[in-house]
Ligand code: ADP
């Protein structure tokens with residue numbers, strides 16, 4: 001085993017609130033991050049993502065636990081002594097300074113010659129695709145360009161780890177998609193380890209080598225995007241990552257049934273039964289549902305047929321439940337609204353999860 005670059009060991013952090021209460025933002029978080037990895041911390045608002053980033057950066061100190069870089073503890077060091085830089089969502093640029101001055105500011109603590117600073121600023125401007133913009137003021141740049149300057153200011157220091165806290169969330173969707181691709185390329189080109197925070201599961205899936213899903217101060221699953229999507233560890237992850245149909249089910253002696261209908265073994269995924277308790281659910285991705293006239297597992301009625309361009313979304317009601325099947329928008333027959341259909345699943349796709 002190669003040694004991880006960054007080790008987060010059992011880190012906990014509780015804040016005192018102004019109201020006199022307390023919030024446990026991190027509950028014994030452990031995470032190993034490899035050199036050169038693009039790791040994404042994903043979770044709903046308030047689950048502790050920013051707190052973990054700030055703890056790695058040295059802007060907060062853990063109540064307990066350790067943080068190691070290259071095997072040596074850094075959690076007791078001040079922020080400036082850690083080879084780690086942060087890019088925040090708010091760009092936090094100095095409005096009265098030029099782009100070049102903003103970027104060079106990151107080097108201020110280091111005593112470097114004017115020539116070397118100028119050269120490194122130039123290299124950074126190339127990296128962030130802002131060559132020729134060095135003399136502009138932040139107010140003369142678009143939002144996306146300002147975010148790149150913030151990125152350049154962090155990159156110029158050559159950090160071992162770059163922490164990014166929802167850096168793209170202020171951008172509109174199209175610009176954001178473009179920046180996602182660019183950031184990913186930049187990370188691959190520089191080989192710097194990125195720890196990237198987002199609450200957007202699509203962004204996490206498209207950027208991360210691995211994703212750590214957080215819920216209420218804990219890591220609930222750490223996996224590659226593919227594994228996470230195909231093999232969610234529990235109901236929370238299945239629901240949070242992508243779209244999933246969740247259906248109450250019963251399990252007796254390893255046999256899974258829905259509304260008294262036995263789910264054929266071949267429809268179940270390998271090691272399908274991950275969680276078994278009083279409130280287990282089956283999880284089926286919309287693209288894994290098959291709509292037939294007969295031989296399905298469940299009978300239902302087509303409620304809506306929605307054309308989205310690349311796909312057709314078919315909503316089917318089964319008693320009081322509703323499921324969504326996603327079909328390709330051409331080349332397959334699409335059922336009409338109001339008709340009775342049977343629903344099956346592609347072989348090996350159904351999972352059983354505990355809540
Ligand atoms: P996220 O970045 O995932 O949205 P945060 O790490 O910012 O979550 O916050 C985790 C929890 O800690 C939230 O309940 C938040 O309200 C609380 N919290 C964050 N910072 C402070 C603080 N300085 N004082 C008190 N509570 C805080």
Ligand code: MG
Pocket residue numbers: 049050051
């Ligand atoms: Mg946050």
